[in-house]
Each structure stands twice: as C-alpha cells, then as structure tokens.
Amino acid sequence: MKQPLNTAAEHLASQREYVKKRHLEDQKAAAQIGGTAGLVDEKMLAQSMRSVRYADEAHAAGDIIDNAIEAGASQVHLAYRTEGAKITEIAFIDDAAGIDPTFLPHAVKWGGSSNEGKRNVFGRFGFGLPSASVNRGRKFSVYSRTETDESFSKVTVDLDNLAMKGEVVQLPKVGQADLPDWIADYINSGKVSGGVDVVRTVVIWSTLDRLAWANKQQSSGRFREQLGITYAGWLDVCKLYVDGESVEPVDVLFTTPGYRYYEIPGFPNAESHSPIRFTAKDSDGNEHTVTVRFSFLSAAAHDAVVHTGGKGKPPKVRQRIRKAYNGFFVTRNGRFIETAKPDILTWSVYARQVGVALDFPPELDELFGVTPDKQTIIFDERVERMLDAAGVIRAHRALVAQVDLQRKQGKAERDAAANDGEGTRASEATIAKAVEKEVKRTRKASKESQEEAQRNFDDTVKRLAKETGVDETEVAKAQERKHREKPYKVEFSTDAEDDPFYTPLMVGSQTVLRVNQAHAWYRELYSKLNEDQAELRSGLELMLWVLATNELDATGDQKIFYRAERRAWSRQLSTAFDLHPAVFNNAASREDVEEDDPAAWVEDEFADDDEFADDFESEDEAK
Structure with a gap:
C-alpha cells in the first residue's frame, strides 16, 4: 500500500516556511529602486493559463485531488451545484491538512508551492491548483482551515475582476466565510464520513464556460471512469467520491484482483505476465527502479460484454478501455499521467489485446519529460534504448505476435465453417x-x-x-x-x-x-x-x-x-x-445533442468514451 510522504504537520510547516521566505523576499524587493515590470505580464499569464492542456474537467480535477492526497486526505468528494440539468459549480471537499491562512493567497498563484525544491508524491511546480481551476471556468474560490474549531478562511480568484496595482496583479485578500449552503447540505447529508468537523479544504469552480460535460449524469459517469483509472493504485489510501458515489479502481491491464472488470461472468480473465524491472539514473546520478507490467487478453477476454439491463447491445467494456489506452500506460508514483506510443513499436488493433503499464518515481521526471500539468510523457531515444535493453520491446512484440497468431487461427476456423457449412x-x-x-x-x-x-x-x-x-x-x-x-x-x-x-x-x-x-x-x-x-x-x-x-x-x-x-x-x-x-x-437536433454532450460533433480518437461512461451510469441504474 502506498503512503503519503508528508504528514499533515510537515505539510503545514512547509507552507509556513514558504510564507516566511516570501515575506523576506518582498521586503528586499520593496527596498529596490526601479520599475515595477517583471519578466512576465502577470495578467496575461493568468488568462493564458486557461490553455494548459487538460483533455477535460476530469483530467483537470487531478491536480486538485493530487494536492489533497499529498496533504494526507483520507477522502475527497466531488459535488455539483446545478440549475435544472445544467452544472453551475463543481466543488472538491477533503479532510486533509488544510491550508494555513497566511499561505492561502500563495496557494492560488502560479508557482506558489510549499513543495519548492522538493520532489513530492505528485506535485512539484506549484501550477496545479490555479491552472486546473481556471481551465474550465473563469472563477474559483478556496475555503480552508487547519483545525476543527477554526472558522474557514477564503480567497477568490476571478479572471474578470483581478486586483491590480499598476501593472502588477495583486494576491487575493483573505477573509473569513461560512461554507456555501449547498456545500453544507452535501456534507450534512451523511455523504462525508465524519461530517463537517473533518472538512479542511473546499475548492469551488465557478463561471463554468468550458465544460466538456454540462449534464450532471454524464459528468458523474465520466469523472468516476477517469478517476478510477488515474488513481487506481491510490484508492486504498484515499477514497474518492463523485456526487456521493464511490469511485472504483480500474486497472487497464485487467490483472488486479478486485478491480473493476478484472472478472466478467462468462468470460475469461486477462493473463498477467511477469513484470520487467530496470534501473535508471536521475539528474544527480542516483539510481531508481522503473517497473513495466504486461497483460495478454485473448479474443474472448478482450471482447467480454457486461450485461447492464439497459437497452441495446451489452457493451464490450474491456475492448473500449483497451482502445482508449493502447500504448504504454504511464504512471508516476502510481498516478496515471499519459498513454505514450513510442515509434519503436507499432500500435495496431491487435496491440490492444496486449496491456503494458510503466511506473516510475518522481525523481525520474526529467528522464520521462513530465510537464508541469502532469499530462505529458516524452519517450525520447534514451528511454527507448533503455526499454529495448531491458527486454520490454521484445516482450511486447512477442505478445502482439501471439495475438496475431490466435486471430489468424480464429479466422481460418470461421472461413472453414463458412465454406463447408453455410453453402452459397x-x-x-x-x-x-x-x-x-x-x-x-x-x-x-x-x-x-x-x-x-x-x-x-x-x-x-x-x-x-x-x-x-x-x-x-x-x-x-x-x-x-x-x-x-x-x-x-x-x-x-x-x-x-x-x-x-x-x-x-x-x-x-x-x-x-x-x-x-x-x-x-x-x-x-x-x-x-x-x-x-x-x-x-x-x-x-x-x-x-x-x-x-x-x-x-x-x-x-x-x-x-x-x-x-x-x-x-x-x-x-x-x-x-x-x-x-x-x-x-x-435528441432530434444537433443542438439537443450538443447540450447533452458538446463533444459529440467533434471527431476524436476516443469516440467511444461516451459509451464507456454510459456503462458506469447504466450499471449503477441497474443496481
């Protein structure tokens, strides 16, 4: 079982040390004579950070959840505020360490990290909270406290109403505030274990103008799908909930007992193959272990269907997941980053029946080209040589060849049946x-x-x-x-x-x-x-x-x-x-479809994702 590296006390101490350091730097800056312009136009930076590459709100939410897990959370809840079927606000509620009032304004600025100079569980750069929060909306607020008997401190960042002093964007002011009624209602409904006493931080996204899924039912299914995959290895440390529903772990290789789709009645399981481990050096010359797991899915295991009781043909859930994650499923410290497809291998339809997952520690960020938004992995020639030397490339090709052989045998059997038994x-x-x-x-x-x-x-x-x-x-x-x-x-x-x-x-x-x-x-x-x-x-x-x-x-x-x-x-x-x-x-019109799913009219390689999210919804409805 993974354990957070920072205790709550260590996390708060890091924040307070950061504030002290910033105060000293501010005093030195104030004593300098010169202009007020810096290297970066802060207002332009705040607006341009909306373009940070997050595929959707579920991917953006990862940065908020990362912070909570690092701070010792045992539960994180995603809650919705709606008007009819439309989502107007999304909140993230956790029981972690909380944020010290003196640090709170710094927590919402770009580069404001108490992990400065460290390689923590997930975070490092201090871009996650603000970048994720403005990616799908133009305004966000953070409520936080560090003790049960304290009132909540609050800061708000509104891109349409930034506080300016000359050409410099000012940090938001801290105030005392009660949690919004709709948040309090969610907590008091019994969905949060321990009730309001355990709640430390609430992040609320508002003025939502870029949601991929404006419909609550669809959004809930998509969030649970994506979070179950992203944090599969961490759900025994921190429980995640979406609108009160527990997020279940999903191993895209389907080889972890107890995980979703590991067993599907009436169909064979995926076959687990021995992992390959090799060492790689960080920028200081220290060695760290990289682990690569493999799985093989026969045609029957790959095409397994889940009967939900809904209308239409039962979905081939494993097939859909393998289609979306056909490549190296790369995790950093057990947290999913990206599916990488190095050119050294061919990622054909047959390759979908072979699962390959690579995990590395934060110390190897430079080797794998991790970006500040934790959304991108780069397999350069050096990494490809390592994979080849460790036997990873050979192992993957052998499994794909096994798939190819089984498919050809199956086709020959079908051809024989058609020729000999069906007639003209x-x-x-x-x-x-x-x-x-x-x-x-x-x-x-x-x-x-x-x-x-x-x-x-x-x-x-x-x-x-x-x-x-x-x-x-x-x-x-x-x-x-x-x-x-x-x-x-x-x-x-x-x-x-x-x-x-x-x-x-x-x-x-x-x-x-x-x-x-x-x-x-x-x-x-x-x-x-x-x-x-x-x-x-x-x-x-x-x-x-x-x-x-x-x-x-x-x-x-x-x-x-x-x-x-x-x-x-x-x-x-x-x-x-x-x-x-x-x-x-x-729906009867394009407008109706776009209201339910704005992405439905855009061609993209994950066109079946909607059907996969529906699987999550329809199974719950069947229960």
Missing part, C-alpha cells in the same frame, strides 16, 4: 445472376484486377500448402474447383475501424466481398439485424456487391476513383453511424 449465400447467387443478366455474359474483370487476382491466388496456394503440407499443385487444383463452384464469396474480417467498411478483391476466378466487422456500418447497422431479417441483410450485401464488382471491372483512373471514393464513403459513414445512436435515441 443469397447475395452471392444473386450478384452472379444480376451480372450475367445485365451484360448477357459472364463479367470480365479488368486487366489490373485479373493480375491482382492471380497474385492473390498464388499467395493463398503457398500459404495453404505450407499450413497443410500438401503439394502446391494439388492445393491449386482444389482451390480452382472451389472457385468454380462458388465464384462469389462474402467474407467477414476484423480490420481497423478506420479501414473501409467493405473491400472488393479477386482470388483467382473467385470474387470476394470482404466486410469489415470493426467499422461502424457493420456495428451499428448490419450486425443489429435479427435472424428473421435475413432478406434485408442479404439486400445490404447485394448493394455492396454491385459497388464491388464495378470497382473490380474498372480500369485506370476510374479504378483509382472508385477506391478513393470507397475510403471517403467509409470515413463519412463511420462518423455518421457513431453519431446516429445518440441522435436517434436522445
């Missing part, structure tokens, strides 16, 4: 008749397609001969016979989600329509048809067959045009079908 599909027979009826003869593919068909046929023959040990001549005869008996064939593949939703190709004399099961067209339309809708499913296949055969028969520039258009259609269909469920089920 209706769409395969129909396209053969349709083409023959239209041109009064058997269609003839373009020269380019025929040349490609021969290459594909030769490759298939060599592969099958190698796998079966049968002479290539005999394999070729068997394949030609199959192709004559079945000139048109539908195949299903699991390509990348960004690949086209269908791909036409020829293998010898056989025309193949390959349907991409990872594409949104398949996931949101084709796969949702019931067994009694076989005719409609066949009709969709037939539509693709017509497009496919025209592409294969095209020549020159026309063939290039068809291929380019197929990719363009696929991209647009992917976006449209990803948006369609939200629009169809929840």
Whole structure:
C-alpha cells in the first residue's frame, strides 16, 4: 500500500516556511529602486493559463485531488451545484491538512508551492491548483482551515475582476466565510464520513464556460471512469467520491484482483505476465527502479460484454478501455499521467489485446519529460534504448505476435465453417445472376484486377500448402474447383475501424466481398439485424456487391476513383453511424445533442468514451 510522504504537520510547516521566505523576499524587493515590470505580464499569464492542456474537467480535477492526497486526505468528494440539468459549480471537499491562512493567497498563484525544491508524491511546480481551476471556468474560490474549531478562511480568484496595482496583479485578500449552503447540505447529508468537523479544504469552480460535460449524469459517469483509472493504485489510501458515489479502481491491464472488470461472468480473465524491472539514473546520478507490467487478453477476454439491463447491445467494456489506452500506460508514483506510443513499436488493433503499464518515481521526471500539468510523457531515444535493453520491446512484440497468431487461427476456423457449412449465400447467387443478366455474359474483370487476382491466388496456394503440407499443385487444383463452384464469396474480417467498411478483391476466378466487422456500418447497422431479417441483410450485401464488382471491372483512373471514393464513403459513414445512436435515441437536433454532450460533433480518437461512461451510469441504474 502506498503512503503519503508528508504528514499533515510537515505539510503545514512547509507552507509556513514558504510564507516566511516570501515575506523576506518582498521586503528586499520593496527596498529596490526601479520599475515595477517583471519578466512576465502577470495578467496575461493568468488568462493564458486557461490553455494548459487538460483533455477535460476530469483530467483537470487531478491536480486538485493530487494536492489533497499529498496533504494526507483520507477522502475527497466531488459535488455539483446545478440549475435544472445544467452544472453551475463543481466543488472538491477533503479532510486533509488544510491550508494555513497566511499561505492561502500563495496557494492560488502560479508557482506558489510549499513543495519548492522538493520532489513530492505528485506535485512539484506549484501550477496545479490555479491552472486546473481556471481551465474550465473563469472563477474559483478556496475555503480552508487547519483545525476543527477554526472558522474557514477564503480567497477568490476571478479572471474578470483581478486586483491590480499598476501593472502588477495583486494576491487575493483573505477573509473569513461560512461554507456555501449547498456545500453544507452535501456534507450534512451523511455523504462525508465524519461530517463537517473533518472538512479542511473546499475548492469551488465557478463561471463554468468550458465544460466538456454540462449534464450532471454524464459528468458523474465520466469523472468516476477517469478517476478510477488515474488513481487506481491510490484508492486504498484515499477514497474518492463523485456526487456521493464511490469511485472504483480500474486497472487497464485487467490483472488486479478486485478491480473493476478484472472478472466478467462468462468470460475469461486477462493473463498477467511477469513484470520487467530496470534501473535508471536521475539528474544527480542516483539510481531508481522503473517497473513495466504486461497483460495478454485473448479474443474472448478482450471482447467480454457486461450485461447492464439497459437497452441495446451489452457493451464490450474491456475492448473500449483497451482502445482508449493502447500504448504504454504511464504512471508516476502510481498516478496515471499519459498513454505514450513510442515509434519503436507499432500500435495496431491487435496491440490492444496486449496491456503494458510503466511506473516510475518522481525523481525520474526529467528522464520521462513530465510537464508541469502532469499530462505529458516524452519517450525520447534514451528511454527507448533503455526499454529495448531491458527486454520490454521484445516482450511486447512477442505478445502482439501471439495475438496475431490466435486471430489468424480464429479466422481460418470461421472461413472453414463458412465454406463447408453455410453453402452459397443469397447475395452471392444473386450478384452472379444480376451480372450475367445485365451484360448477357459472364463479367470480365479488368486487366489490373485479373493480375491482382492471380497474385492473390498464388499467395493463398503457398500459404495453404505450407499450413497443410500438401503439394502446391494439388492445393491449386482444389482451390480452382472451389472457385468454380462458388465464384462469389462474402467474407467477414476484423480490420481497423478506420479501414473501409467493405473491400472488393479477386482470388483467382473467385470474387470476394470482404466486410469489415470493426467499422461502424457493420456495428451499428448490419450486425443489429435479427435472424428473421435475413432478406434485408442479404439486400445490404447485394448493394455492396454491385459497388464491388464495378470497382473490380474498372480500369485506370476510374479504378483509382472508385477506391478513393470507397475510403471517403467509409470515413463519412463511420462518423455518421457513431453519431446516429445518440441522435436517434436522445435528441432530434444537433443542438439537443450538443447540450447533452458538446463533444459529440467533434471527431476524436476516443469516440467511444461516451459509451464507456454510459456503462458506469447504466450499471449503477441497474443496481
């Protein structure tokens, strides 16, 4: 179990020493003769710090929670103030050491850290509290005290009403204040263990103009999701709550017993592999240990579904998490920083079934390029060489190769079942008749397609001969016979989600329509048809067959045009079908969707995050 490095007494002592030092520096500065302008325009700095890179409010909240854990908190609560469904304020309530009144104005300024010169549990630079608080709103307040019988001291920073003295932004004044009624109501409702007596610090974000999730239900699910991942290794030290609901730890490798999704009834667990540990030197030449963990998820473990009792298909929760964290899941002292994807490795769809997590201590911040906002990791050539020398790269590649082998074996089994047991599909027979009826003869593919068909046929023959040990001549005869008996064939593949939703190709004399099961067209339309809708499913296949055969028969520039258009259609269909469920089920207009999820109309690589947050919400509703 991890333990905070600072006790409450040490934390308060550090703050008081900082204030004394600043007082001395202020006295020296006041005695100097000269202008008042410094190296930085303070007002401009305060405004520009809104652009610090936080993906959303859950990531920004990490800096507030970091401070509380460092100060000895055993619980941190996130509470909402709302007007209807709209969030108007967000508060963070903790039972840590509190903030000394003399230090409170310094705690809300950029660079005002009592950890000056130290490498603490999480913090270091003194940018977290103010940067996080202005990232999603233009105003924030901090209420704090260090003893139960004390009243709360309060400071407020309002970017629209900064106190100026000449060109210098003044520190906010400290005043005595009671907690706002809505905060007191939350505490007194029994959600905070120990009640108001244990509360030491409350940070309130106001004038919220940049929320990613303005809806409380969606925000709560997203916060619990992200915090459960970020602080998975710290939730036994400090409990986190969102609107009264406990945050559960999530190991994105799914190998920690008791964590969310470690076990999913009816599906296999992820396989844990031996960790690799190696040492690295800090800037002073001292050695520290870096730990890399691995996991392997079989196709069945990766695609495990959780039945929530809600509408629609049950979500593949592990698949969604692995998609979002496909790379090195990097933690600093057990706290998640970023998913890094060094170029030395390839991060394919198959790589999602391999989990890799790297943890390092704060002393190695420079080695891993940690930024002040604790949002960025840099794997430079030196780090990549270390990973390679320690065997991390080799281990990851071996696990990805294992995934590739299992996928190929599964595909071969599916192909065999389709060829031997299913017979000819209706769409395969129909396209053969349709083409023959239209041109009064058997269609003839373009020269380019025929040349490609021969290459594909030769490759298939060599592969099958190698796998079966049968002479290539005999394999070729068997394949030609199959192709004559079945000139048109539908195949299903699991390509990348960004690949086209269908791909036409020829293998010898056989025309193949390959349907991409990872594409949104398949996931949101084709796969949702019931067994009694076989005719409609066949009709969709037939539509693709017509497009496919025209592409294969095209020549020159026309063939290039068809291929380019197929990719363009696929991209647009992917976006449209990803948006369609939200629009169809929840809203009638773009404005309705944006009110529920402002990010819904923006393309980004984590498009499935909404569905993952819904998993958190729907499971709770089912309970």
